[in-house]
Amino acid sequence: MVEKRIKELRELLNQYGYEYYVLDNPSVPDSEYDRCMRELIRLEEEHPEYYDSNSPTQRVGGAVLDQFTKVEHKRPMLSLGDVFDFEELKAFSNRVENAVGKVEYVAECKIDGLAMSLRYNEGKFVQAVTRGDGTIGEDVTNNVRTIKSIPMEIPCLDEIDIRGEVFMPKKSLLKVNESRRLNGEDEFANCRNAAAGSIRQLDSKVAASRGLDAFWYHLPDGEEYGLENHYDSLMWLKSMKFKVNTEFTRVFSSIEEVFKFIDEVGSRRADLPYDIDGVVIKVNSFSLQKELGYTVKTPRWAIAYKFPPEEAVTKLEDIFVTVGRTGRITPNAKLKTVKLAGTSVSYAQLHNEDMIKEKDIRIHDDVVVRKAGDIIPEVVRSLKERRDGSQVPYVFPKVCPICKMPLVRLPDEAMHYCINVDCPARVVESIAHFASRDAMNIDGLGVKKVEMFHEMGWINSICELYEVEKHREEMISTKNFGLKSYENLVSAIEASKNNSLDKLLVGLGIRQVGTKAAKILAARFETMERLMSATSEELSAIKDIGEITAEGIRTYFEDESNQHLIEELMNHGVNMVYVKEESLTTIFSGKTVVLTGSLNSLSRNEATALLEKLGANVSSSVSKKTDVVIAGEAAGSKYDKAIKLGIQILNEEEFLNEAHRYED
Numbered sequence: 001m002v003e004k005r006i007k008e009l010r011e012l013l014n015q016y017g018y019e020y021y022v023l024d025n026p027s028v029p030d031s032e033y034d035r036c037m038r039e040l041i042r043l044e045e046e047h048p049e050y051y052d053s054n055s056p057t058q059r060v061g062g063a064v065l066d067q068f069t070k071v072e073h074k075r076p077m078l079s080l081g082d083v084f085d086f087e088e089l090k091a092f093s094n095r096v097e098n099a100v101g102k103v104e105y106v107a108e109c110k111i112d113g114l115a116m117s118l119r120y121n122e123g124k125f126v127q128a129v130t131r132g133d134g135t136i137g138e139d140v141t142n143n144v145r146t147i148k149s150i151p152m153e154i155p156c157l158d159e160i161d162i163r164g165e166v167f168m169p170k171k172s173l174l175k176v177n178e179s180r181r182l183n184g185e186d187e188f189a190n191c192r193n194a195a196a197g198s199i200r201q202l203d204s205k206v207a208a209s210r211g212l213d214a215f216w217y218h219l220p221d222g223e224e225y226g227l228e229n230h231y232d233s234l235m236w237l238k239s240m241k242f243k244v245n246t247e248f249t250r251v252f253s254s255i256e257e258v259f260k261f262i263d264e265v266g267s268r269r270a271d272l273p274y275d276i277d278g279v280v281i282k283v284n285s286f287s288l289q290k291e292l293g294y295t296v297k298t299p300r301w302a303i304a305y306k307f308p309p310e311e312a313v314t315k316l317e318d319i320f321v322t323v324g325r326t327g328r329i330t331p332n333a334k335l336k337t338v339k340l341a342g343t344s345v346s347y348a349q350l351h352n353e354d355m356i357k358e359k360d361i362r363i364h365d366d367v368v369v370r371k372a373g374d375i376i377p378e379v380v381r382s383l384k385e386r387r388d389g390s391q392v393p394y395v396f397p398k399v400c401p402i403c404k405m406p407l408v409r410l411p412d413e414a415m416h417y418c419i420n421v422d423c424p425a426r427v428v429e430s431i432a433h434f435a436s437r438d439a440m441n442i443d444g445l446g447v448k449k450v451e452m453f454h455e456m457g458w459i460n461s462i463c464e465l466y467e468v469e470k471h472r473e474e475m476i477s478t479k480n481f482g483l484k485s486y487e488n489l490v491s492a493i494e495a496s497k498n499n500s501l502d503k504l505l506v507g508l509g510i511r512q513v514g515t516k517a518a519k520i521l522a523a524r525f526e527t528m529e530r531l532m533s534a535t536s537e538e539l540s541a542i543k544d545i546g547e548i549t550a551e552g553i554r555t556y557f558e559d560e561s562n563q564h565l566i567e568e569l570m571n572h573g574v575n576m577v578y579v580k581e582e583s584l585t586t587i588f589s590g591k592t593v594v595l596t597g598s599l600n601s602l603s604r605n606e607a608t609a610l611l612e613k614l615g616a617n618v619s620s621s622v623s624k625k626t627d628v629v630i631a632g633e634a635a636g637s638k639y640d641k642a643i644k645l646g647i648q649i650l651n652e653e654e655f656l657n658e659a660h661r662y663e664d
Contacts, residue, residue, distance in 0.1 A: 113167030
């Protein structure tokens with residue numbers, strides 16, 4: 001009976017995992033999955049004789065190796081030839097069709113990850129091997145086993161190899177880098193490096209924590225399974241419960257149609273949840289693939305179209321540091337303006353002193369720059385071979401550039417800090433943060449305006465925002481400000497007093513407390529007084545808060561200067577109570593809504609807040625459980641998925657018209 005129950009639980013958990021990680025359509029709540037997992041863990045501990053390395057309980061990792069074993073591939077893992085423009089792709093097509101006549105092509109995304117080969121025998125996962133040099137790779141079975149979208153058992157009893165790409169999703173990279181940043185570790189530069197670094201961890205628990213995923217795109221010897229072409233082999237892999245990128249895999253009858261597909265994928269690239277660096281084009285027919293054959297290194301029936309590089313070379317003209325509201329000192333590069341990923345870039349991040357030294361970046365160097373996560377420009381490396389003697393090594397400052405107080409580098413951290421709480425830069429940044437849209441939303445009070453008011457001596461602290469009337473005459477006589485601007489500012493400051501507690505918590509800049517955590521805390525404790533009295537244990541017990549955030553909250557409220565600040569704000573009439581939003585019955589009430597693309601009249605955060613006010617549950621991904629998709633400009637794959645699933649789609653105008661119906 002025990003053996004039967006263990007088998008039932010493994011089958012259930014495998015099915016639940018497939019629904020969640022591959023189909024993105026779970027059939028049971030997380031609590032049911034957790035209950036089954038706990039029962040299976042208990043039974044396996046009580047009955048070790050039924051141990052199975054492919055059990056769902058083994059996906060958390062635990063094996064620690066001294067080194068990776070070299071493994072020879074039974075079939076070589078060949079690389080693909082590259083083309084970089086449509087003329088070269090047309091030349092590839094001409095070579096193919098001159099040799100075998102008219103063909104069908106399959107085009108699919110080229111995932112920017114780590115090529116991998118899986119081996120199954122008698123239906124069970126046996127081994128995972130990296131590409132290596134194409135002939136010999138490394139056995140990374142323990143780490144690949146932790147990837148939850150990969151089936152541990154398949155309904156095929158033959159010994160079979162499956163080829164694909166292990167990658168780190170963009171959201172996983174953000175989480176991993178946030179953790180590394182808090183631990184004072186260097187961040188991963190991109191998803192590909194992060195995936196490679198994770199797969200080569202000797203401790204599989206580390207790999208398990210990284211949130212890796214994988215797509216599978218090649219079945220060697222597919223004809224042995226009665227399949228005639230590549231696309232059919234992908235559908236066969238899908239039927240075996242492998243994760244196949246069917247959303248961006250299509251069959252075309254001409255290379256001209258492939259051109260259009262490449263343009264389409266390129267335009268949606270930034271919206272994809274994973275990194276791609278091109279499109280792979282393959283002759284669909286297996287028999288024609290055999291006829292075309294191979295060169296020494298590459299197949300003649302496939303090619304990779306590589307997107308233009310997201311890197312550029314420019315001159316680093318200077319290095320300077322900025323001071324954040326926490327006192328954190330960030331070095332930045334002043335660059336000769338260069339075009340990068342469609343935008344003009346003149347500045348880039350350099351992260352910290354150690355990074356500048358490790359990369360040996362000097363003033364007047366020619367440097368390679370790119371956009372980290374396609375958003376923030378950063379310096380990748382210096383081109384040392386181009387140095388002409390004019391380059392100057394950068395000396396990190398010992399004092400704050402603003403207040404001239406000594407900088408401090410905390411133990412086990414890579415960052416320097418200005419610890420002078422009265423530093424003008426810190427004061428300005430903290431006031432601007434307090435007034436920002438996600439915090440107290442004091443309209444018209446950005447960094448530049450705060451900087452001006454601070455230099456004039458009118459606003460030197462958050463509390464002095466609520467005393468601006470003292471400076472009425474000076475303000476209205478200021479150039480480019482005037483009476484109307486003053487009245488609007490006073491009105492916005494006065495209105496901010498009525499904000500809910502969660503807005504105030506964001507504005508105070510408590511470490512680790514963003515908009516989501518602030519709302520959770522405000523809803524849980526309801527008043528500032530109760531929150532300030534909460535213990536670390538009470539705080540860390542709250543879902544989505546955790547020990548690090550709890551410690552940051554306690555540290556903040558135990559500081560006497562922060563206690564005095566809150567008391568002063570209270571005396572100025574600032575609300576200290578959670579204001580529950582009125583519950584409206586709308587067409588969005590209880591609905592799961594997904595936003596995609598960019599809206600002209602609202603930011604993503606504003607649209608999310610409006611939808612939540614209207615009773616919606618805002619989700620980041622489209623599934624069968626999605627009720628409505630709101631599509632702005634440049635809507636991408638989520639829009640396409642919504643069409644396939646028959647989900648209601650609203651454009652920006654339709655969304656706003658519905659929202660305005662419920663205004664007072």
